[in-house]
Every structure is written in C-alpha cells, then in structure tokens.
Amino acid sequence: MAVDIKSLSHSQLNDLIQKAQARQDELRKEKVTKVREKVHALLNAEGLSFEDVFGAGANVRGGKRRGGGTGSVAPKYRNPADPEQTWSGRGKRPRWFNDALKAGKKEKDLAI
Structure with a gap:
C-alpha cells in the first residue's frame, strides 16, 4: 500500500499523519496487552503473584516518582x-x- 505523499494536499497529509499515529498507538496497546498476558501466564504457571515478584505497591510502569508524595x-x-x-x-x-x-x-x- 504505497501512498504518494507528494500528491497529497496539506489537509490530506495531516489526516494521513493522524491516522498513522492512531494506528501506531493501537499497535502499541496490542503489544502491551500481549506482553501483559504472557507475564500473567508465566506468573500463574510458576504459582506466583505480581506482588511476590515485584513487591506490594510496586509501580507497574516501572518509573520512579518524584517528590515523594502519594501520587494522587x-x-x-x-x-x-x-x-x-x-x-x-x-x-x-x-x-x-x-x-x-x-x-x-x-x-x-x-x-x-
């Protein structure tokens, strides 16, 4: 599916960019879901919970919080x-x- 971007108008090009970014977001979410399912399957197969491996209150996203507040x-x-x-x-x-x-x-x- 080759698109000749040189023939697109400004609005058509912006529309294409928005659709491409939306699709990219969808693909990322699908990938995250698949990885999450694999992690849960592995934890279940080993008889462990997420808290067993990462500790209670572990930040699921893995980033560090700044400021030391409660986060909410x-x-x-x-x-x-x-x-x-x-x-x-x-x-x-x-x-x-x-x-x-x-x-x-x-x-x-x-x-x-």
Missing part, C-alpha cells in the same frame, strides 16, 4: 453529564472536558 492529586474538574468522571487538571485533558469546552462551557463551569 485531588480532582479539580467534574463532568456535569457524569459526576463519576473527574480530572485533576494534570496531564492530557479527558475527552469529556474537551467536548464540554467545545459545547460552550468554560473551565470554571466544570470546576469542583
């Missing part, structure tokens, strides 16, 4: 359509937050 931040925003959904204001904005902004809401309208 109190939520600052709540989805008015579904109060169960909250966001701390850190990291990538959740879809419901962006949708509410597009619908005319202001950040202060979503604040807790």
Whole structure:
C-alpha cells in the first residue's frame, strides 16, 4: 500500500499523519496487552503473584516518582453529564472536558 505523499494536499497529509499515529498507538496497546498476558501466564504457571515478584505497591510502569508524595492529586474538574468522571487538571485533558469546552462551557463551569 504505497501512498504518494507528494500528491497529497496539506489537509490530506495531516489526516494521513493522524491516522498513522492512531494506528501506531493501537499497535502499541496490542503489544502491551500481549506482553501483559504472557507475564500473567508465566506468573500463574510458576504459582506466583505480581506482588511476590515485584513487591506490594510496586509501580507497574516501572518509573520512579518524584517528590515523594502519594501520587494522587485531588480532582479539580467534574463532568456535569457524569459526576463519576473527574480530572485533576494534570496531564492530557479527558475527552469529556474537551467536548464540554467545545459545547460552550468554560473551565470554571466544570470546576469542583
């Protein structure tokens, strides 16, 4: 499936890039899922748990935390359509937050 990128317009090229990045994310998630299944199968086969191998409270992602805090931040925003959904204001904005902004809401309208 060769694509002649020289013949694409700016918007077509941006669309292609977005689709390629989305596909790349899908493939990564699939790979992570397969590896996770293999790890769980190996642990089950050996009669061990994740905590046995990595210790209780092990950071699953493997990175070190900075600041020595608990790692959880109190939520600052709540989805008015579904109060169960909250966001701390850190990291990538959740879809419901962006949708509410597009619908005319202001950040202060979503604040807790």
